[in-house]
Amino acid sequence: xxRHIMKPQPITIHGHNEMVQAGETEQVNFEVAGKYYQMRQAxxxxxxxxxxxxxxxxxxxxIPGDGMVIRRSSKELVSQLPLLTKSENRVHYTLAxxxxxxxxxxxxxxxxxxxxxxxxxxxxxxxLNHANGAELGKYGLELKYRS
Numbered sequence: 001x002x003r004h005i006m007k008p009q010p011i012t013i014h015g016h017n018e019m020v021q022a023g024e025t026e027q028v029n030f031e032v033a034g035k036y037y038q039m040r041q042a043x044x045x046x047x048x049x050x051x052x053x054x055x056x057x058x059x060x061x062x063i064p065g066d067g068m069v070i071r072r073s074s075k076e077l078v079s080q081l082p083l084l085t086k087s088e089n090r091v092h093y094t095l096a097x098x099x100x101x102x103x104x105x106x107x108x109x110x111x112x113x114x115x116x117x118x119x120x121x122x123x124x125x126x127x128l129n130h131a132n133g134a135e136l137g138k139y140g141l142e143l144k145y146r147s
């Protein structure tokens with residue numbers, strides 16, 4: 001499927017995030033304004049979220065047929081979370097002090113449906129593991145976006 005470079009268009013994103021860590025479950029629902037655009041073979045969603053009183057810039061790169069990469073950046077943290085179905089997913093978190101945390105992500109499910117450019121849905125379920133193989137937690141993310 002050939003894609004071209006497209007100017008960002010405004011979208012609304014409805015999100016549901018479920019995290020299970022150490023037997024505790026946390027669910028977060030949100031609705032934010034964002035941007036959608038296409039560049040080469042990838043689709044992008046960009047928005048801002050609030051986390052611990054800080055604004056975090058989020059960019060999701062959707063690679064059709066292979067998964068997505070979530071990049072979050074703020075004054076305190078930069079993270080890149082690859083959630084690809086066809087490769088090992090090494091996750092890097094860099095804190096403001098320069099301290100780095102390395103984790104691994106294992107994707108159990110990735111589904112992307114797009115009804116038309118700027119309107120679609122992403123479902124991704126994954127596990128994060130420490131470098132030593134110990135499980136950190138299980139995560140589920142569902143995003144619905146529309147122009």
